[in-house]
Amino acid sequence: METSSQLDPVALRKIRRTNCNSPLKQVVIAGGTHGNERNGVYLAKYFMKHPKLVQRPSFKTVTILTNPAAVKANLRYVEEDINRCFYQKDLMQPSNSNLERKRASVLDAQIGPKSGSVPKTDFLFDLHNTTAATGVALMVPYDDKFAIEIGAYLTSLDPSVRIILWSNVPDWPMFASVGRSGMTFEVGPASWGCIAPAEFIQSKRLLLSALDYIEAHNQRIKQSNTSTLIKKKIEVFQNVHYVKYPRDENGDLIGMIHPKLQWQDWKELKDGQPIFAMFDGSNDTLFDSSKYEPGAIYPFFINEAAYYEKDIAFMLARKVTVDVNMTPLQSKI
Amino acid sequence: METSSQLDPVALRKIRRTNCNSPLKQVVIAGGTHGNERNGVYLAKYFMKHPKLVQRPSFKTVTILTNPAAVKANLRYVEEDINRCFYQKDLMQPSNSNLERKRASVLDAQIGPKSGSVPKTDFLFDLHNTTAATGVALMVPYDDKFAIEIGAYLTSLDPSVRIILWSNVPDWPMFASVGRSGMTFEVGPASWGCIAPAEFIQSKRLLLSALDYIEAHNQRIKQSNTSTLIKKKIEVFQNVHYVKYPRDENGDLIGMIHPKLQWQDWKELKDGQPIFAMFDGSNDTLFDSSKYEPGAIYPFFINEAAYYEKDIAFMLARKVTVDVNMTPLQSKI
Numbered sequence: 001m002e003t004s005s006q007l008d009p010v011a012l013r014k015i016r017r018t019n020c021n022s023p024l025k026q027v028v029i030a031g032g033t034h035g036n037e038r039n040g041v042y043l044a045k046y047f048m049k050h051p052k053l054v055q056r057p058s059f060k061t062v063t064i065l066t067n068p069a070a071v072k073a074n075l076r077y078v079e080e081d082i083n084r085c086f087y088q089k090d091l092m093q094p095s096n097s098n099l100e101r102k103r104a105s106v107l108d109a110q111i112g113p114k115s116g117s118v119p120k121t122d123f124l125f126d127l128h129n130t131t132a133a134t135g136v137a138l139m140v141p142y143d144d145k146f147a148i149e150i151g152a153y154l155t156s157l158d159p160s161v162r163i164i165l166w167s168n169v170p171d172w173p174m175f176a177s178v179g180r181s182g183m184t185f186e187v188g189p190a191s192w193g194c195i196a197p198a199e200f201i202q203s204k205r206l207l208l209s210a211l212d213y214i215e216a217h218n219q220r221i222k223q224s225n226t227s228t229l230i231k232k233k234i235e236v237f238q239n240v241h242y243v244k245y246p247r248d249e250n251g252d253l254i255g256m257i258h259p260k261l262q263w264q265d266w267k268e269l270k271d272g273q274p275i276f277a278m279f280d281g282s283n284d285t286l287f288d289s290s291k292y293e294p295g296a297i298y299p300f301f302i303n304e305a306a307y308y309e310k311d312i313a314f315m316l317a318r319k320v321t322v323d324v325n326m327t328p329l330q331s332k333i
Numbered sequence: 334m335e336t337s338s339q340l341d342p343v344a345l346r347k348i349r350r351t352n353c354n355s356p357l358k359q360v361v362i363a364g365g366t367h368g369n370e371r372n373g374v375y376l377a378k379y380f381m382k383h384p385k386l387v388q389r390p391s392f393k394t395v396t397i398l399t400n401p402a403a404v405k406a407n408l409r410y411v412e413e414d415i416n417r418c419f420y421q422k423d424l425m426q427p428s429n430s431n432l433e434r435k436r437a438s439v440l441d442a443q444i445g446p447k448s449g450s451v452p453k454t455d456f457l458f459d460l461h462n463t464t465a466a467t468g469v470a471l472m473v474p475y476d477d478k479f480a481i482e483i484g485a486y487l488t489s490l491d492p493s494v495r496i497i498l499w500s501n502v503p504d505w506p507m508f509a510s511v512g513r514s515g516m517t518f519e520v521g522p523a524s525w526g527c528i529a530p531a532e533f534i535q536s537k538r539l540l541l542s543a544l545d546y547i548e549a550h551n552q553r554i555k556q557s558n559t560s561t562l563i564k565k566k567i568e569v570f571q572n573v574h575y576v577k578y579p580r581d582e583n584g585d586l587i588g589m590i591h592p593k594l595q596w597q598d599w600k601e602l603k604d605g606q607p608i609f610a611m612f613d614g615s616n617d618t619l620f621d622s623s624k625y626e627p628g629a630i631y632p633f634f635i636n637e638a639a640y641y642e643k644d645i646a647f648m649l650a651r652k653v654t655v656d657v658n659m660t661p662l663q664s665k666i
Contacts, residue, residue: 042586046613075408131524189524192638193464194641196595197610204612256528257530258530279537280383
C-alpha cells in the first residue's frame with residue numbers, strides 16, 4: 001500500500017480536498033508568521049488570552065504564534081522567511097539548518113502534517129499584514145473549494161473583502177498550506193511594527209464570522225443536508241504576473257512606485273498609466289499592456305515592504321468567476 | 334583659557350548660535366540614521382550619486398549615510414538607536430561598546446565635533462521617516478534661529494510643511510544636534526522599509542530649496558546687507574507631552590490607537606474624543622483635557638512604529654508664535 005506521504009503534492013491535495021465533505025474538527029488561527037506584522041500578532045495574542053471567543057460547539061480552535069522569535073525581535077523573520085519553509089518535500093526531509101526551518105518542522109508535527117491525507121488541522125487561518133492598500137485580501141489555494149466558500153461568505157458580509165487564488169503550481173511553501181484547507185488572511189495597509197486599528201477591528205469581526213460559518217457547515221453535514229446548499233457564482237482574482245522595480249546596472253533602485261499608482265491596489269491598470277517615477281524626475285515608466293494577454297488587469301501588493309528584496313514592485317491579477325456551494329447562514333456581522 | 338569642550342552644552346550652543354551670523358561653509362545631508370526609513374536612505378543615495386545637484390557656489394554639501402550597517406539590514410538600528418547617541422557628554426567620553434556608539438564617534442570626528450564652538454558642519458539635515466501621518470515635519474532645536482528660519486522659508490513655499498521645536502532641555506542626543514545648526518527632517522506616513530513616493534518628491538524639492546536659501550543667506554552676509562531682512566511672525570509647534578498605550582498588569586497592550594485618531598496628526602484633540610480602542614471592544618479611552626493646562630492641544634507621531642518600544646502612543650504639542658528674520662529670496666519651488 002502506498003502511504004500518503006509518498007504521494008506527490010497534487011495527488012495528496014486531491015485526497016485532502018475530498019475529505020472536506022466531513023466535518024471540521026480543528027481550526028488553527030496563526031499570528032506572527034511574520035513577526036513584524038502586528039495586526040496578526042496582537043489578534044492572535046488576544047484570542048490566546050480569550051480562547052472562549054473562538055470556540056464553537058462542533059470543533060476546536062487553537063490559536064498560535066507561528067514564529068515567536070521573530071515576534072519578539074519585531075522582524076519579518078530571524079534567519080529565513082518561515083512562510084517559504086512549508087513545501088511538502090522540505091517538511092518530509094526536515095532540516096535544522098536555521099531557526100525557521102526548525103520551527104516549521106515543529107509546527108508541521110504539531111498541527112499537520114502536510115504530508116498526511118488527514119492532518120490534525122482542518123482549516124488554518126494565517127494572519128498577515130501588508131504595507132500595500134489591499135484591504136482584507138484572502139489568499140486561497142486555487143483548488144481549495146472550502147476556503148473559497150469561507151471567502152465567499154465573508155465577502156457577502158463585507159463587500160470590501162477580496163479573494164485571490166494562489167497560482168496553479170504543484171505545491172506552495174506557505175504556512176496556510178499545512179492545514180487540510182486554509183488561507184493567508186492578508187490585511188493592508190499596515191506598516192511593519194504597527195497595529196492598523198480599523199483593520200484590526202474588521203479582521204476580528206470577520207474571523208469570528210468565519211468560525212460561525214464553519215460551525216454552520218459542520219451542522220449541515222451532520223444532518224446530511226445538501227438540499228439547502230446555495231449555488232453562487234463569485235468573482236475572485238487570479239494572480240498572473242509581477243512587475244520588477246527600475247534599477248541601474250548595479251542593481252540599485254533608480255525609481256519608485258509612481259505616486260499615482262500608490263494605494264491603487266485592485267483598480268484596473270490601463271495602458272499608458274504611469275507605474276514608476278524616477279528619482280531624478282526624468283520620464284515616468286508607463287504601463288505597457290501589450291506585454292500581456294488582452295483583458296482587464298489589476299495591480300496589487302503595490303509597494304509591499306518585504307517585496308523590495310524579492311524585486312517585486314507589484315503583482316498583477318485577472319478577475320475570474322468561480323462556482324461555490326454555500327451553507328445558508330444568517331449573517332451576524 | 335577655558336576650551337569650548339569644557340563648556341556645558343547650553344553655554345556652548347550660545348557661542349555656536351552667535352556664529353550663525355557668519356556664512357555657512359559646509360552643509361551635511363544625512364540619510365539612513367534609521368536604516369529602515371527608506372525615503373531618507375534613497376534620497377541620500379541619490380544625492381551621493383548626483384553631488385552637483387546639492388552643490389551651491391558659496392558652500393560645500395556633503396551627503397552621507399549615517400548608519401550603513403542598519404541600512405544594509407533594513408533595520409532602525411543594529412544594537413542601539415544611533416539617534417540617541419549624540420549627547421555631548423557621551424561623545425566626549427567615547428565608548429566603543431557597540432556598533433552605533435562607535436559610528437557616532439566616527440561621525441562626530443568627521444563632521445562635528447559637537448563639543449567644538451566651530452564644528453566642521455554648519456548645518457545638518459537629518460532625513461527621517463515616520464509611520465505617522467505627520468507630513469513634512471521639521472524638528473528643530475528651540476534655540477536654533479537659523480534652522481527655524483530655513484523652516485519658515487520652506488513653509489512659505491509649501492504650507493503643508495510644519496515646524497516643531499525640540500523640548501527645552503540642556504542637551505539632545507539626536508544626530509542633527511552635531512552641526513552648528515540643524516534639523517531632523519521627518520516625513521510621514523511611510524512604512525518601515527518602503528519609499529513613500531509623493532513624499533520622496535516633495536522632500537527632494539524642499540531640500541534643494543533649503544540649499545538655495547542657505548546660498549541666498551550667505552550672499553546677503555557677504556554683502557553685509559541686513560537692511561533687506563524681512564521680519565516675520567510664524568506659527569510653530571512645541572512638543573509638550575506624550576501619551577502612553579493602555580496595557581494590562583503584565584505590560585501587554587490591551588488596546589490600540591483609536592481608528593478615529595489614526596492619521597489625525599496635527600488636528601486639535603478635543604476633550605472627550607476617543608484616543609484608544611480596546612482589543613475586546615469594551616469602552617474606548619477618551620481624551621481627558623483636564624490633565625493638561627488649558628488651551629488647544631495637537632497630537633502628532635500617532636502610531637509611530639518605533640515608539641511602541643518606548644511606550645509612546647502619540648505626542649502632544651501646543652502652537653506658539655516665534656519671530657524670524659528672513660533673507661529675501663525669489664521662491665523657485
